[in-house]
Amino acid sequence: MNTKVLVIGPMDLVELVITIGQSYSDITMLPAPYNHEQETLDVIKKRVDEADVLLFAGTIPYQIAKNQNITKPMVFIPSTGTSLYRTLFKIITETAFNPIKAPLRISIDTLPNREVKECLEDLEIYPEKIFLNADQKAKEMVQFHYELWSNNQTQVSITCVKSVYESLKGLGVLVFRVLPTKSAIRTSLNNVLLEGKALLQSDTQIAIGILHFNNLLSSLHRPLSEYGEQRKKAVLQNLLIDFCEEAQAIFDWSERDEVRFITTRGAIERTTQKYKKAPLLDEIAMKIDIEATIGIGFGHTANEAEVSARKALTKAKVNKPSCFVVDMDETVYGPVGKDGRLKYSLRSDDPHLMNLAKKAGLSIATINKLLSFCECFGSKCITANDLANGLGLTIRSARRILNTLENTNLAVIVGEEQPIHRGRPRQLYEFQFFMESVR
Incomplete structure (x- = not known):
C-alpha cells in the first residue's frame, strides 16, 4: 500500500520534508504549505480528501488541527533539544556573542525544558539567564520574546515557529529559528508508515x-x-x-x-x-x-x-x-x-468514570454518552428537551436521568429557559462532573 501524506507547514519545511521523503518508496508526498499557522485549517480543508495521513511540520499546526473533527491519522515533527545544536552554532558563527566563553541571556519557546537544559549541559554552555516558554500560540510567543528583549532581560531570542521568527525580526529583535533535524523528520516519516500499515489493517x-x-x-x-x-x-x-x-x-x-x-x-x-x-x-x-x-x-x-x-x-x-x-x-x-453525532464507549476502566457511574446509579455507557453529548452540544448547561433530542430519549427518560444526577449532586439547577411557544419554563441543569472527568 502506498500511503499518501499531506505535508502541512511553512514552505521551507514542507520542501525539506518532501526532499527527505523521496527516499521512502511507500510514501507519496503531497505539499500543503501555508504562510501563517492561522491558515492551517484552510489548507487541510482543500486537500484532506486526497491524503491517508496528515504530517505537520511543527506542533502549533498540529494542535490547531487536533482540536477539530478530523478523522485522518495525524503525525507531527516534534521540536527536540537536539535541534538546538545547529542554532547555537549559528549564534557563535554569525554574531559577536559566544555563549561558551561569555554567558548569554536567552529566551526560547516550544522546546521542552528538560531537553534544552540537557543540550546546553552537553555543550558546556551555561547561560547567564534562560527564559523558557511552552505556549502554543504564536501571538503569545512574540509577546513573550519581545517584552524580555525590550526590557533588556535577554540578548538573543530562539524560536521554533516561522511566523514568530518573522515578526520578531520585523521588531528588530536578534532572533534565530530552530529547524527540525533530518533524523527527527525521518522518525516522523517512519511513524507515518506505521499509520499507513494500521490503516491497511483496519481497512481489511x-x-x-x-x-x-x-x-x-x-x-x-x-x-x-x-x-x-x-x-x-x-x-x-x-x-x-x-x-x-x-x-x-x-x-x-x-x-x-x-x-x-x-x-x-x-x-x-x-x-x-x-x-x-x-x-x-x-x-x-x-x-x-x-x-x-x-x-x-x-x-x-x-x-x-x-x-x-x-x-x-x-x-x-x-x-x-x-x-x-x-x-x-x-x-x-x-x-x-x-447533526450532533455522538462517539462514546460502552465500557471503561477509568476509575473516575466508574466511580461516577456507581455514585449516580447509571451505566458506564450512559456516563460516556453524557460526556460525548456535552462535548457535541458545547455546553454543560442543558434542559431535559436538549438531552432527549441529543440522545434520542423520551422526555420522561431524560428527566429521570437529570433528576438522578441532581439527587447525587452530579448536576444542579442553575436557571430556567422560556420556550419559544407557550408552556412552562424549562429548568436548566449544569453537569458538575463534565470538566473534571475529561481532564
Whole structure:
C-alpha cells in the first residue's frame, strides 16, 4: 500500500520534508504549505480528501488541527533539544556573542525544558539567564520574546515557529529559528508508515451491517395490495444492489424484515464518509414508505462483527429511523448522518468514570454518552428537551436521568429557559462532573 501524506507547514519545511521523503518508496508526498499557522485549517480543508495521513511540520499546526473533527491519522515533527545544536552554532558563527566563553541571556519557546537544559549541559554552555516558554500560540510567543528583549532581560531570542521568527525580526529583535533535524523528520516519516500499515489493517477488518424494516409489507398510512408489496420490494432490492455495489458488499435477504450485508471496514468508512453520512438510509427515506434502522459492526471475524452489529442495531431501534456503528473496542458512533453525532464507549476502566457511574446509579455507557453529548452540544448547561433530542430519549427518560444526577449532586439547577411557544419554563441543569472527568 502506498500511503499518501499531506505535508502541512511553512514552505521551507514542507520542501525539506518532501526532499527527505523521496527516499521512502511507500510514501507519496503531497505539499500543503501555508504562510501563517492561522491558515492551517484552510489548507487541510482543500486537500484532506486526497491524503491517508496528515504530517505537520511543527506542533502549533498540529494542535490547531487536533482540536477539530478530523478523522485522518495525524503525525507531527516534534521540536527536540537536539535541534538546538545547529542554532547555537549559528549564534557563535554569525554574531559577536559566544555563549561558551561569555554567558548569554536567552529566551526560547516550544522546546521542552528538560531537553534544552540537557543540550546546553552537553555543550558546556551555561547561560547567564534562560527564559523558557511552552505556549502554543504564536501571538503569545512574540509577546513573550519581545517584552524580555525590550526590557533588556535577554540578548538573543530562539524560536521554533516561522511566523514568530518573522515578526520578531520585523521588531528588530536578534532572533534565530530552530529547524527540525533530518533524523527527527525521518522518525516522523517512519511513524507515518506505521499509520499507513494500521490503516491497511483496519481497512481489511470485516464489517457486517443489519438493515431492519418495521413496515416492509404495509404502509404507514394504509394496507398494500399484493402488487404494491412487490413494487415496494423491487424498489428496495434496487437500492440494496446500488448500495452494495458502491460498498463492495454482498447481501443476504433471508429474513422477511431484515437484510444482512458483509463488506470491509474500509469500504464502510469510505461509503459513509467516516460515519458522517448514511446513504442507504437516506435513499430508503426518500424513495420508499419504510421505517428502517441499520446497525453496523466491525470485527476480525464474522462472528465478532455480527455481535457488534446487533448491539448497534439495538441502539438504532431506540432512535429509529437511524444508523449506529459499534467498533471492535465497543466504541459507539451515531446516529450516523445526523447533526450532533455522538462517539462514546460502552465500557471503561477509568476509575473516575466508574466511580461516577456507581455514585449516580447509571451505566458506564450512559456516563460516556453524557460526556460525548456535552462535548457535541458545547455546553454543560442543558434542559431535559436538549438531552432527549441529543440522545434520542423520551422526555420522561431524560428527566429521570437529570433528576438522578441532581439527587447525587452530579448536576444542579442553575436557571430556567422560556420556550419559544407557550408552556412552562424549562429548568436548566449544569453537569458538575463534565470538566473534571475529561481532564
